[in-house]
Amino acid sequence: MTASRALRGVGRVDPALVERVREAAAALQYVPDPAARALASARSSSVVVLVPSLANTVFIDLLEAVHEVLAPEGYQVLIGNTHYSRDEEEQLLRNYLAHRPSGMLVTGFERSEASRRMIEASGVPCVYLMELTNAPGVHCVGLSQLAAGQAVTRHLLTRGRRRIGFVAAQLDPRTMQRAEGYRRALQEVGCYDPGLELLSPARSSVGLGAALFKDYLERHPDVDAIFFCNDDLAQGALLEALRRGIRIPEQVLIAGFNDLDGSDCSFPRLTTIRTPRAEIGRRAATMLLQLMRGGRVGQSAVDVGFELVVRESA
Template sequence: MPPRKPVSATPTRSTRATGRVTLADVAEAAGVSPITVSRALRGERAVAQELCERVQAAATALGYVPDPAARALASSRSSHVAVLIPKLSNTLFVELLDAVQNSLVPAGYQTLIGVTHYDAGEEEAVLRSFLAHRPAGLIVTGRDRSPAAAALIEGSGVPCVHVMEIATEPGSYSVGFSQRQAGRAITQHLLDSGRRHIAYVAAQLDPRTLERGEGYQEALAQAGMAGQVRKVLSAEPSSMALGGAMLERVLREAPETDAIFFCNDDLAQGALLASLRLGIAVPDRVAVAGFNDLPGSDQMVPPLTTVATPRRQIGEQAAQMLMKLMRGQPVDEPNLDLGFQVVKRASA
């Protein structure tokens, strides 16, 4: 066996000229061809173990970092997955993102995170920017978007999975649950507990929030109370402070209200804090229910009745579904409904 060629960490001419260690530099240091370096770093079985170790040693000694753009150009594939969410300040989406990352990274993918701020124009701009980089896949929040954004996704040919809702369009892929059914279920719980003057309080007013309100309205109609629908809506961002203010507004404008279904837990948490400050007995005077079972809801006084949504499971399953699509593998259930759970606590 010929003696093993020592690895040299001396910068080559290309390194000195550009300041970046290249594949050719690693090849020269390891005494092999650039294509062998590429195959060795990808861990292809056709490359001998001894050769892989030599290439890896050269790459480490030189501080070589693979260029993902060059790799994508060479293979017509990218290792990036673009994920679009409305807000990073919302715990719900942080948990979903964490689950997506935990599933994709071990498989060799990296995420590009785009924040749309619930704005159709921003979503279009983010999509145009990300699609220009030829991502391997897309994960987008919800299924309602502008015609321009929908055309961008469809025209790109990039595999796409919608999250937090169930898509119904042919050829679509989604992981989520029915926002409408969840809104109907929590309202039915309030009805079953004897409440007859139930208000629906919502902020932000994105499509999912509005669908929960439709579920609330359907539950009242089914109970023969269609004439008692009371929706109090605000376009402001959802927050605890707003929840307290809206509790006061509802009870001031409609003092007969005996239950409030808040579209999100942060609103409901704010309402519970305000009720303590104002001396409003919950649930005796008014029952309070939320949505999403966010951290802290079980620690409120009284603990908050809410709807638990499976955002971590949604993130995990969406990532798994997308990886199948990116690999050209069949997806058994293209629109996966993970359901929800009404969590009954002392507030309602």
């Protein structure tokens, strides 16, 4: 029992004894059995992180930051990929909660009622990622996707454009919030035209961006600016424009979202929103750490903001 306490650094053990126990453990190459630990304490040292995709580097950056904060504290990060599916998320939750994680980080607020109940009933501390809410007692770190979408659209408006399109894929909740920001910005100046929205449920990719851009121009030859919900789509559009001899930004302004790899050297360079996903990961993990230790956190909703990066494409 004393050895257990010494190694875990809990309770009061003579520092000299702690040292001796450490040495003995090292000499014996002793490594605690996490299964036995979890069984005895009804709590594992793992933290579950649920993200909707690994193909979008936004979540890779986020996971990286989470790992950087939690690994040194001795937590195991379990990555769950929901593939943007409520059913898969529910399945993952069922599986992972059986492991009695110490904490959870989950993306967004939209999920099945069963998932919601499982999170609630588990009593496991949980921090929500990417989006914000002011519901009391809900811990979250994110940014207003709506405000960011609005900012992009307003920027396009300040450039004098009025026929501004919105092209999206994947159609996850955050994309739809950006769409809402786009709508509001245009409604404010009386320029909103629902016909200028193109929403594709397909998986986002550079190739899809090129294809959607081509379709879009055929349907709306008069468009003078397009806001793509993610940079990969916008990058594809820039390439397609190049191929078809459409001058960007002269003929059409192009804006993206997320500032992904390559957006700073595309041709032309892409105007976009830089989302601080590493900071989201870091702050969410730090907040979770406080919750897991039973502490109260100062601010339960942290807005990390966003940055409009104006480059040549708009």
